[in-house]
Amino acid sequence: MSVYGxxxxxxxxxxxxLVVKQYRPExxxxxxxxxxxxxxxxxxxxxxxxxxxxxxxxYNSGIKKEYLSIMxxxxxxxxxxxxxxxxxxxxxxxxxxxxxxxCGRVTLAVLSMPLMITLIETVSKMVGTS
Amino acid sequence: MxxxxxxxxxxxxxxxxxxxxxxxxxxxxxxxxxxxxxxLIVVMLMIVGKIGDLFxxxxxxxxx
Numbered sequence: 001m002s003v004y005g006x007x008x009x010x011x012x013x014x015x016x017x018l019v020v021k022q023y024r025p026e027x028x029x030x031x032x033x034x035x036x037x038x039x040x041x042x043x044x045x046x047x048x049x050x051x052x053x054x055x056x057x058x059y060n061s062g063i064k065k066e067y068l069s070i071m072x073x074x075x076x077x078x079x080x081x082x083x084x085x086x087x088x089x090x091x092x093x094x095x096x097x098x099x100x101x102x103c104g105r106v107t108l109a110v111l112s113m114p115l116m117i118t119l120i121e122t123v124s125k126m127v128g129t130s
Numbered sequence: 131m132x133x134x135x136x137x138x139x140x141x142x143x144x145x146x147x148x149x150x151x152x153x154x155x156x157x158x159x160x161x162x163x164x165x166x167x168x169x170l171i172v173v174m175l176m177i178v179g180k181i182g183d184l185f186x187x188x189x190x191x192x193x194x
Contacts, residue, residue: 023151034177038180044191077192080185082187
């Protein structure tokens with residue numbers, strides 16, 4: 001699916017959401033969720049080769065592969081929390097949306113803790129305080 | 131890419147709206163309400179499957 005196709009799907013589903021929302025507001029929101037799922041599924045299938053390329057690049061350069069996997073994981077968590085909080089915003093529940101975003105931030109902090117510890121240890125070794 | 135899915139959901143929405151109007155005009159408010167509820171549940175079941183698909187794809191793509 002090219003960019004043009006995704007743009008077309010987005011515009012058409014905008015019109016459909018508006019039409020359905022007039023009569024049944026709750027079903028209109030569900031149409032928008034469906035369109036979001038379809039578009040994201042179409043984009044994600046294109047993303048796999050990029051990650052494979054990145055992985056082979058990092059493996060060849062000698063960087064530890066755990067670092068890259070943490071980065072890719074946090075990217076996935078970002079996409080998921082953004083998707084969910086956007087849906088909550090569409091439903092008008094801004095407080096729920098911000099809580100989901102907070103949850104994503106906490107998960108990212110927990111995930112990147114080992115990296116932070118490694119960084120701090122490296123710096124303190126260089127400075128010579130440890 | 132299944133654009134058909136979006137069309138399906140929108141079509142169910144429009145059909146439910148028409149049925150609601152018809153039943154409401156003929157004085158069967160409670161049946162109209164039940165039709166709306168049924169449509170909502172059907173659409174939600176469809177979308178839950180799709181969201182599960184999306185989550186599985188993200189999981190396998192990003193090694194979560």
